[in-house]
Amino acid sequence: MQQQPRKPIQIVSKSLLDISPSEITSSDLSRSELFHYMFFPFLRWSFVILCLFVDALFVAQLYLFIPNVQATMGIYSTYYGGFNAFTVLFFMVNALLLALILYLEFLVYKKRFRKSVEEDWIVKVLERKKASQP
Secondary structure, three states, X not given: OOOOOOOOOOOOOOOOOOOOHHHOOHHHOOHHHHHHHHHHHHHHHXXXXXXXXXXXXXXXXXXXXXXXXXXXXXHHXXXXXXXXXXHHHHHHHHHHHHHHHHHHHHHHHHHHHOHHHHHHHHXXXXXXXXXXXX
């Protein structure tokens, strides 16, 4: 009986962080993971643009949605001239609301859409791929 030559043993193995994400193929991913991989950058930037849109349209124009605020501002401005306490307080509340919304948007972005979230997800897929290889 002849002995088969042994395969060389790889002494240095690549760590998961050294593996390029381009080594992930579509066969390594499920359908939902594939969609996540393809559309995550789009979702990240869509979230940022949507937040700016919401902040600019809704929070900045809040006084248009609350009934009688414009009329009250107009009446006080007519009698007292220029800015008055009601207008200043209203815009202070508006500024606090904007700051709160920006903080909440930042927390959601940090938890769901940060670049490191995508990198962690890719490392998990690579770990699964490495574990499934013989």
